[in-house]
Amino acid sequence: MKAWWTCLCLGATACAPPTGDTEVAAELRALRQVLVAGREAPARAPAVQVGEVARALAPMREALDELVRNQRELQQRQQLLTEEMQRWTALQLESGAGARGDELRAMASRLQQLEAALAAQAARQREVETLLRGALDRTAEHLDQFLLRVGADVDRAQATPAASTEPAAPAPAEPLQERASLGGRRGSVLAWWGMAGLATLIAGVLCWRRWRLVLAMSRPERRAPPRPEPTEGAADVQEIWAAAALLGEAVGRLRDAQPAGDQGGAAGAAEPSFPPGDEPIVLADDLPLPGVAPTPPPAGAAGGGAVAARRSEPAAITWRLRTGDPAGSMQAVLGLLQSDPRVLRRPEPIVRCSRDSLEVSFRCLPDLPAGERSHLEQRLRAACTAATP
Amino acid sequence: MPLQLALRRPPRGGSTRLQFGRTEVVLEATRGGYALLWLEGRQARRFALGLGPTSELSVALAAPRLPVRVAARDTLALAPRARLRGYVQVPLVPTISCRDHAGVHRLAEFPPAELEPEWDDREGTVWRCVSPFHVRYPIPGSEPRVTVAVWLANPTETIASPAYLPLVLADADLRPVRGGVGARPRRLTWNGQGLVATAAGAASVTR
Numbered sequence: 353m354k355a356w357w358t359c360l361c362l363g364a365t366a367c368a369p370p371t372g373d374t375e376v377a378a379e380l381r382a383l384r385q386v387l388v389a390g391r392e393a394p395a396r397a398p399a400v401q402v403g404e405v406a407r408a409l410a411p412m413r414e415a416l417d418e419l420v421r422n423q424r425e426l427q428q429r430q431q432l433l434t435e436e437m438q439r440w441t442a443l444q445l446e447s448g449a450g451a452r453g454d455e456l457r458a459m460a461s462r463l464q465q466l467e468a469a470l471a472a473q474a475a476r477q478r479e480v481e482t483l484l485r486g487a488l489d490r491t492a493e494h495l496d497q498f499l500l501r502v503g504a505d506v507d508r509a510q511a512t513p514a515a516s517t518e519p520a521a522p523a524p525a526e527p528l529q530e531r532a533s534l535g536g537r538r539g540s541v542l543a544w545w546g547m548a549g550l551a552t553l554i555a556g557v558l559c560w561r562r563w564r565l566v567l568a569m570s571r572p573e574r575r576a577p578p579r580p581e582p583t584e585g586a587a588d589v590q591e592i593w594a595a596a597a598l599l600g601e602a603v604g605r606l607r608d609a610q611p612a613g614d615q616g617g618a619a620g621a622a623e624p625s626f627p628p629g630d631e632p633i634v635l636a637d638d639l640p641l642p643g644v645a646p647t648p649p650p651a652g653a654a655g656g657g658a659v660a661a662r663r664s665e666p667a668a669i670t671w672r673l674r675t676g677d678p679a680g681s682m683q684a685v686l687g688l689l690q691s692d693p694r695v696l697r698r699p700e701p702i703v704r705c706s707r708d709s710l711e712v713s714f715r716c717l718p719d720l721p722a723g724e725r726s727h728l729e730q731r732l733r734a735a736c737t738a739a740t741p
Numbered sequence: 742m743p744l745q746l747a748l749r750r751p752p753r754g755g756s757t758r759l760q761f762g763r764t765e766v767v768l769e770a771t772r773g774g775y776a777l778l779w780l781e782g783r784q785a786r787r788f789a790l791g792l793g794p795t796s797e798l799s800v801a802l803a804a805p806r807l808p809v810r811v812a813a814r815d816t817l818a819l820a821p822r823a824r825l826r827g828y829v830q831v832p833l834v835p836t837i838s839c840r841d842h843a844g845v846h847r848l849a850e851f852p853p854a855e856l857e858p859e860w861d862d863r864e865g866t867v868w869r870c871v872s873p874f875h876v877r878y879p880i881p882g883s884e885p886r887v888t889v890a891v892w893l894a895n896p897t898e899t900i901a902s903p904a905y906l907p908l909v910l911a912d913a914d915l916r917p918v919r920g921g922v923g924a925r926p927r928r929l930t931w932n933g934q935g936l937v938a939t940a941a942g943a944a945s946v947t948r
Contacts (some may be wrong), residue, residue, distance in 0.1 A: 373814055663865035693852040696866065698859035717807075717858050718866050727786075 411494070412556055415487035424529065429473065436466065488556050495549040536538070609623050660716040666696065669725070670713045673733055676740035678705045684735040689714055694728055744922065746917055748837070750775070750881055759800055762883055764835060764851075766800055777837070779790035779851060783824040788849060796841045802922065804834040804883045804910035805856060808867045811906040813874045818902045819931060824837075826893070828875040829906060830886040832856050833915075834920065852886075869905070879921045890926035893936065901931035906940065 440459065677732040684704050689701040694717050703715035712732060716725060743761075747769055756769040767778040768790075777788040784837045792798070811829045820827055832855045835850040857866045875938060880888055895901040906929060914924040927934040 599748055659865075662867075665860060668868065691854060693854060693858065695858070696860050697857045697869070715860060720817075 363524065384501045388573060403615070407494070409486045411490045412552065415484050415491075417554075418480060418483065422477070426473075426477075484560055487551045491556065492553065493551070498550060499545050559698060601685075612737055664718070666715045666718055668713050670711065671729060671732065673709055673712060674708060675736040678710055680739040680741075681710055681736040684739045685712060685732055688731060688735050692728060692731070694720055694724060744917065745799055745801040749802055750792065750796075750798065751861075761800070761802075761835075763883055765943065766804060766837075768798065776847075779837075779849075786849075786851075790848070792839070793841050796839050799838050799840065801836050801838055801912075802915070803836040803850070803902065804887065804912050804915055804924075805831065805834055805852070805857070806866045809856075809908045810867050810869045811908055812869065812871045813906065814871055816873045816902065817874065818900060819893060820900060821850055821895060821898045824894045826889050826891070828878055828880065828888050829872040829908075830875070830880060830882075830888050831872065831908065832870060832909060833885040833887055835885065864907075878923075879919050885922070887922045887924050888918075888926045892926060893927045893931070894928070895931040897931060899933070901936075903931065903936045906936055908943065909938070911922070937945060 368448070381440070398641075503541075673685070681725070682705050686701065686703050689695050691713070695701060698713040699715060701712065704711040716728070745762065746759055748759055749757050750764065750766060751770045753770050756767055758768075759766040762897070765780040767780070769776045769778070775790040775792055777830055778788050779786045779788070788899045791827055809831050811831060814827065817825065820907065833851045834856070835851045837850075839846045839848050840881070852868075855870050858866060859869050860866055875888075878888060887910065889910070891906060893901075893903075893906075906927075909929060910924060916924075928939050
């Protein structure tokens with residue numbers, strides 16, 4: 353408390369012209385004020401001032417809390433919108449055939465929902481903007497009233513010690529200079545509070561401008577005017593603008609492709625005829641309808657000759673491979689037979705080991721060309737050769 | 742993913758390259774014929790080709806010609822009178838075909854290692870592969886695979902837990918769908934011993 357008043361007085365005297373008599377008078381006056389203030393009302397003014405400051409800044413705190421919350425919501429919405437745009441772009445790129453009318457209709461309805469959500473968000477942002485402006489106005493009024501009250505308190509505090517000390521000690525010889533010193537001290541206190549209020553106002557205005565910039569960027573009806581010059585933190589806004597451009601492009605394509613999808617192919621026409629409980633999944637469907645004869649088996653897979661070939665058990669192939677290391681070669685040959693897609697896994701290939709050779713017995717795919725069979729034999733022989741030390 | 746890519750015949754001394762997935766095909770015109778190099782990861786195969794004056798080569802992703810038994814990586818279990826829908830994937834077979842005035846001929850097939858042939862006393866020779874039971878399409882991945890939507894139904898009063906899904910695929914079934922390859926959906930019904938393919942009307946199970 354004493355130190356605070358001392359600083360105030362020193363600050364006030366620092367504003368006066370530095371003459372020797374003025375300084376001595378100011379020092380005496382300051383000491384007297386400190387003694388009187390410490391005797392009469394210890395620690396009254398600072399408590400009141402802290403409460404006043406907190407009360408004056410309460411609307412600003414509420415507004416800043418609201419601003420932070422809204423910015424967080426806006427960021428989440430931007431992320432959701434970007435993901436949605438990516439999914440739409442992927443779907444749109446693959447819907448060139450126009451054969452999925454249901455998907456296109458679902459995307460169009462989802463687009464309308466998105467537009468409604470964007471309009472609601474814009475209205476809410478306008479409300480928040482109004483709220484923020486009102487909070488700033490209220491804060492400015494509170495600060496003005498607070499500063500006026502502080503000035504009045506300071507006047508009263510200066511008038512009281514002057515009246516109490518006047519009978520005991522006569523006034524100094526330079527009343528004009530002392531008055532000037534008092535005026536400078538009061539101006540210093542007022543300047544201090546003014547600077548604090550000004551700093552608060554500047555911070556508020558900066559926050560308000562930033563919030564207005566975010567609002568302007570995210571408002572859909574303001575896309576056509578020239579974009580504001582890039583500022584710090586505008587990368588997120590640029591990203592959502594790119595997503596909005598993609599959205600517009602996807603909407604245009606969807607509206608163009610909607611008639612083609614409705615004209616549709618067989619899949620779209622057959623969709624309502626699914627049995628109950630068999631709602632179509634994403635893959636286009638051409639299942640035969642109920643009551644229609646099942647699709648005949650494919651000719652390539654079930655032709656008469658092919659079926660006969662695959663239903664007749666393939667003959668075992670037995671080769672004798674000469675090797676210098678039968679044990680090592682057997683592992684290599686077995687590994688090769690178990691990984692070659694031309695060799696049947698069941699029945700399993702059999703490798704018998706003798707003194708200087710391997711006897712390999714296995715079965716191959718039906719209709720395997722002789723060239724492929726020869727290639728397989730070459731691989732087996734090469735494996736034996738490679739395993740020989 | 743295109744199902745078929747034309748492999749142009751290069752001029753003398755030149756070469757033509759094709760790349761799909763991790764496979765690369767190089768066709769070189771040599772003295773007296775052509776040389777075809779098939780590179781797939783660490784494996785490579787070389788063919789010496791003699792082509793007629795009107796022969797045209799192409800590289801296609803073909804369906805496995807034998808029936809396929811798809812073993813689901815997840816254990817499948819269907820309660821009595823329940824049904825289950827999902828997707829399984831079957832590897833496609835890269836095939837080099839030659840077209841000329843006599844028709845289309847398969848020059849070479851390169852079945853992937855995921856397809857394993859085996860003999861079954863009842864069905865004959867079949868392919869066997871393993872696939873996760875997907876619930877969403879498209880399925881990410883760069884390997885050439887066909888995605889088949891399957892409807893599984895259990896009209897019996899016992900729990901059905903099939904070991905594999907029997908599928909028969911043909912080239913005519915394949916079609917590019919949303920960045921992948923799809924085939925027409927299959928409806929399989931549990932008959933007490935295994936899943937059998939049924940028509941759409943016969944497989945409906947009232948709930």
